Amino acid sequence: MFLINCPYCGERDQQEFKAGGEAHIERPKQPTELSDDEWAEYLFMRKNIKGVQFERWNHAHGCRKWFNMARDTSNDEIKAIYKMGEKPPTQ
Amino acid sequence: MTQNLRVKSSEFIDETNRISFKFDGKTYYGFKGDTLASALIANNVHLVGRSFKYHRPRGIMTSGSEEPNAIVQVNPNSNITEPNARATEIEIYEGLEASSQNCWPSVNFDIGGINNFLAPLFPAGFYYKTFMWPKSFWEKYEFFIRHSAGLGKSPNARDPDIYDHRNIHCDVLVVGAGISGILAAKNAAKNNFKTLLLDEKNELGGSTIFEENENNKINHNSASEWLKKEINELKNIKNLEIKTRTSVAAYHQYNYLLARENLTDHLVKKDKKNKIRQRLLKIRAKKVILATGALERPLIFNNNDRPGIMLSSAIKKYSNFYGVACGTKNIFFTNNDSAYESALSLHNKGIKVEAIIDIRENSDAKIIKKINDAGIKIYWSHTIVDTRGYKRLSGVSIMKLSNDGTSVTGSKISISCNCLGIAGGWTPAVHLYTQSGSKLTFDEERKIFIPKADTKEQISVGSCGGDFELDEIITNLNYKLKNFLNINKTDFEGIALENDHETSRRNIWLLPSDQTIGKTKPFVDYQNDATAKDIKLALREGFRSIEHVKRYTTTGMGTDQGKLGNMHALGIIADIAGVKMGELGTTTFRPPYTPLTFGTIVGRNVGEFFDTFRRTPMNDWHINNKAEFENVGQWKRSWYYPKEDETMHQAVQRESKAARMSAGILDASTLGKIDIQGSDASEFLNRVYTNAWSKLAIGKCRYGLMLNEDGMVYDDGVTTRLDENHYIMTTTTGGAANVLGKLEDYLQTEWPELDVYLTSVTDHFATASLCGPNSKKILNKIIPDLDLSDVNFPHMSFKEVLIDKIKCRIMRISFTGELSYEINAPASYGEAIWQKCIEAGKEFNITPYGTETMHLLRAEKGFIIVGQDTDGTMTPIDLQMDWIVSKKKYDFIGKRSLYRSDTMKEDRKQLIGLLTEDPNIVLEEGAQIVSELNQKPVEMLGHVTSSYFSPNLNKSIALAVVKGGKNMMGRKLFVPMENKNISVTVANTVFYDEKNERLNA
Structure with missing residues (x-):
């Protein structure tokens, strides 16, 4: 059970949160211009990496805000938490 | 019964408090402080169970939670019996009953014992190998396997006990109250850390507290005396909470630990009553100190499992702590010095130790001299090659080990004994450490796995960290604590320590x-x-x-x-x-x-607390009017209202007819309601619904279909424009929370530039849906001032009105195809407005109807229910709802996916109507549909999604999804059932009032 530091509320138990999959996948601005393959790439393809992964999380049973998390999927270490729209940490 | 093996009085046992208990139906006596195991041993009972596979007689091996053999059934004759309890952990109390497991008819004569002689037939993987063939025989095998497998028997009545959960937040959690844990907790608490100390036993002090080795000294006192003083001081320390009988079950990431606190298992029946039996502690600790100790290892030799063969450390605990001798003629078998301490403890109490067999060539520890002085014979470089005795050990055979330890030489020596203590060294209890995700490292020299590294959040101290000798334990503890807690000094720094050191090791x-x-x-x-x-x-x-x-x-x-x-x-x-x-x-x-x-795991979440129920403001009225309820998500919704001895079918037929003939009323309060405000509200709706919203006039309503980005229908409902920048959206009952979540997601992450605010107002409004040709007259009686003409208040429009000075919203919308009004009143006014409608509707025989009738009425009209007629694989096109998909809008959620090659396929499953050849046969929802009866394998074209007998059409109707169904109008298909094949014809999805004339009737 993670202890997640919501950027708006502070440290809370994982059960207050909902995971929302890979982060930084922007919805295409002009979907109609895309080929089926390009659209499928946006729609279905996710990296699911072993190591540091950037993810979306939602404080669903709290402030309801979405934010991003850099998490090492091999040991579940939360490396960083940052707000929506902010750039992922380089380290 | 005599307690012939009670050898000394012990400060941990209250000999003034004699307790009777039953084991295998026989009454025995023990003392307050005894475990079931110590009391049985005191009564010279060693045979306590049969082994799982071979049904070999087994005795008590250990004195703690690691016990593999002495697992018993508690309250064996009760229907709330508990299996697999460890006799070494059960504290006896007056009236305790327990019995052996895995034996029939009794532990002394067990028929399954024949398996022992058939052992060559039961090698590893026996079940995998034997029962694989012939394949069809599995069911026969299973019957016998099920009857002989399993440990103990399960209770078959509801657990009457109370369980509980508690959340704990602390600065420092110390697991294990042996000498390391006590010193760690004391120093943490003294330095103002909020500290919690847990131990699975009922006494603090671990194994040091009953230590009698005179060579181990702290501050020139015996280690046990010194520790007792330390424990005494704990009482006066602030910030320190101590829980005994509390076993840490799990150590999860981020220092989240689960522990089971045992509160009443040791009490007599009357004291157990109305008390919480066990409590699950959910602990989030800033720092964790593991002081879980070490488990003694057995030695692996031929027939090492007979009753009377025990861990050397357990024999020591039984004699020093419980004052009980495990045997009258004892032998120890060891690969290290610790067995000599146990032997000496027995010897000093006058219990006979015949010999010590040591696989090592020698040892120069100080204690060896004391053993020699006691006249106990030591066999160096020897091993046990066999043991004797069926229900109780009667002797061992030993031989000399070869130099490489792989074989034995010389002649066999036979020694008789009734108790054998085995000492194979120590295994640090690193279970919790590894559960936390930390890694182990192997110490080749000492043959142990130890924690690889301490962290800022967690350390392992004492023997679970690989420190076994007193000076090593205390010195390392001092150093580790100072770093971990960032303190300058501990209160035991520099204390005088004396102890033996082990110098000789041999491991086989x-x-x-x-x-x-x-x-x-x-x-x-x-x-x-x-x-x-x-x-x-x-x-x-x-x-x-x-x-x-x-x-x-x-x-x-x-x-x-x-x-x-x-x-x-x-x-x-x-x-x-x-x-x-x-x-x-x-x-x-x-x-x-x-x-x-299981009780500990679920805690209070049983019965009515298993899940939360949501009830509408009109719930009491439904109950008083004999409604049957159905669960929709967490909501309790009225399902139908049976009159007298009506069946469900009869009630639904009556309700459905009434709603179309005169007037019906439905509690629609559970529909999700989302209040949408902001200058970009219209643009937002344009993006989330498939149809266009910009031109919707204020005061008008519109039905909308919401897709997932993959083009599949996600939710639907009517949204009303209350004002220029203010909408109220309704969602399906079950989808409300998810829709709000999804909309928030898009707003916050994809379209943060939009000025839109979403608020869930589902609970704020109660909704009474009036329906039927007389609904207008009823509404007119309630609000005579409101002009209900089709010109002033047409279908798909909204009015805000005052009813009894209460602001209500009325939408003229219809899910039944009839003239229909939905009255939304503030929740607290819900029951009153419902009563008002019932009163006003009396002269029209207004009929309350539930969800079943609602489903039937909408099916007559071919309206879909998301989640029943759709399943996450249906596009609006599949549903024949092309009309609601805007061709003009540049984009909306899911639009691009509607043009993927896969979603455009002609032969996708599409929603169609089905009529049965025999109008009286009602299809089963979920039934498969085929076009050919003789084809093998038959192709499944689709399935029935909704099916009813329509009282208004007087025939059976159904909705179904069928491959390429759109182009099958009028085609004959079959629904094959167990006993018959039902002929059906593909029809339009709208069965009733195709021209929608009744909306303005």
Whole structure:
């Protein structure tokens, strides 16, 4: 059970949160211009990496805000938490 | 009964408090402070159970939670009996009843014992190998296997006890109250850390508290006396909470630990009453100090499982702590110095120790001299090659070990004894440490796995960290604590320490015998009857991964999870495979450390607290009017209102007819309602719904379909424009929370530039839906001032009105195809407005109807229910709802996916209507649909999604999804059922009032 530091509320138990999959996948601005393959790439393809992964999380049973998390999927270490729209940490 | 083995009075046992208990139907006596195990031993009862596979007689082996053999059934004659309780952990109380497991008809004469002689027929993987063929016989095998398998018997009545959960937040959690844990907790609390100290036993002090070795001294006192003073001081320390009888079950990431606190199991029946039995502690600690100690290892030799063969440390605890001798003629078998301490403890109490057998060549520890002075014979470089005695150990045979330790030489010596203490060294209890995700490292020299590294959040101290000798424990503890807690000094820094040091080591995982391995039974996992032979066989058969060997041989898979023998299994594998143990790794240590009751896990979340129910403001009215309820998500919704002895079918037919003939009323309060405000609200709706919203006039309503980005229908509902920048959206009952979540997601992450605010107002409004040709007249009686003409208040429009000075919203919308009004009143006014409608509707025989009638009425009109007629694979096109998909809008959620090659296929499953040839046959929802009856294999074209007998059409109607159904109008298909094939014809999805004339009737 993670202890997640919501950027708006502070440290809370994982059960207050909902995971929302890979982060930084922007919805295409002009979907109609895309080929089926390009659209499928946006729609279905996710990296699911072993190591540091950037993810979306939602404080669903709290402030309801979405934010991003850099998490090492091999040991579940939360490396960083940052707000929506902010750039992922380089380290 | 005599307590002939009680040898000394003990400060931990209250001999003034005599307690009677029953074991296997026989009454025995013990004292307050005894465990079931110590009391049985005091009564000279060693045979307490039969082993799992071979039904061999087994006795008590240990004195703690690691016990593999002495697992018993508590309250065996009750229907709330508890299986697999460890006799070594059960504290006796007046009236306790327990019995042996795995034996029939009795532990003394067990028919299954024949398996012992058939043992050659039961090798590792026996079940996998034997019951594989012939395949069709499995059901027959299963019957017999089920009857002979399993440990103990399950209770078959509802658990009457109360359980509880508690959340705890602390600065420092100390697990284990041995000498290290006590000193750690004391110093943490003294330095203002909010500290919690837990121990699974009922007494603090671990193994030091009953230590009698005169060579171990702290501050020139005996270690046990010094520790007792320390424990005494704990009472006066602020910030320190101590919980005994509390076993930590799991150590999860981020210092989240689960512990089971046992509150009443040791009490007599009347004191248990109305009290919480066990409590699950959910602990989030800033820092965790593990002081879980070490478990003594057995030695693996031929027939090492007879009743009377025990861990050397357990014998010491029984004699020093409980004042009980485990045998009258004792032998110890060891590979280290600790057995000599146990032997001396017995000797000093006048209990006979016949000999000590040591596989080492010698030892120069100080204690050896004392043993020699006591006249106890030591056999150096010897091993036990066999043991005797069926229900109780009667003797051992020993031989000299060869230099390389792989064989025995010389002649056999036979020694008689009735108790054998085995001492195979110590295994640090690293279970919790590894559960936390931390890694182990193997100490080749001492043959132990120890924690690889401490962190800022967690340290392991004492023997669980690999420190076994007193000076080493205290010195390292001092150093570690100062760093971990960032303090300058501990209160025990520099204290005088004296103790023995172990200098000589020899480790042999599987001890040799004069017989070939095939003829021996060296048990590695006592509970699961896995022997070293089984492990060897598994390796011979090609198993290499230790996880595979574990599952194939079942080593370490019992309720004790192989706490005793797992290391030997690893050692034997490493020896045979010729790899180093450090490279081999360990099997995964999984929670819980000791078994948990289901009661502890669920706590208070049983019965009515199992899940939360949501009830509408009109709920009491529904109950008073005999409604049957159905669960929709967490909501309790009225399903139908049976009159007198009506069946459900009769009630629904009556309700459905009434709603179309005159007037019906439905509680629609559960529909999700989302209040949408902001200057970009219209643009937002444009993006989330498939149809256009910009031109919707204020005061008008519109039905909308919401897709997922993959083009599949996600939710639907009517949205009303209340004002220029203000909408109220309705969602399906079950989808409300998810829709809000999804909309928030898009707003916050994809379109943060939009000025839109979403608020869930589902609970704020109660909704009464009036329906039927007389609904207008009823509404007119309630609000005479409101002009209800079609010109002023047409279909799909909204009015805000005052009813009894209460602001209500009325939408003229219809889910039944009839003229219909939905009155939304503030929730607190819900029941009153409902009553008002019922009163006003009396002259029109207004009929309350539930969800079943609602479903029937909408099916007559071919309106879909998301989640019933759709299943996450249906596009609006599949549903024949092309009309609601805007061609003009540049984009909306899911639009691009509607043009993927897959979603555009002609032969996708599409929604159609079905009429049965015989109008009286009602299809089963979920039934498969085919076009050919004789085709093999038959092609499944689709399935029925909704099906009813329509009282208004007087025939059966159904909705279904069928491959390429759109182009099958009028085609004959079949619904094959168990006894018959039902002929059906593909029809339009709208069965009733195709021209929508009744909306303005």
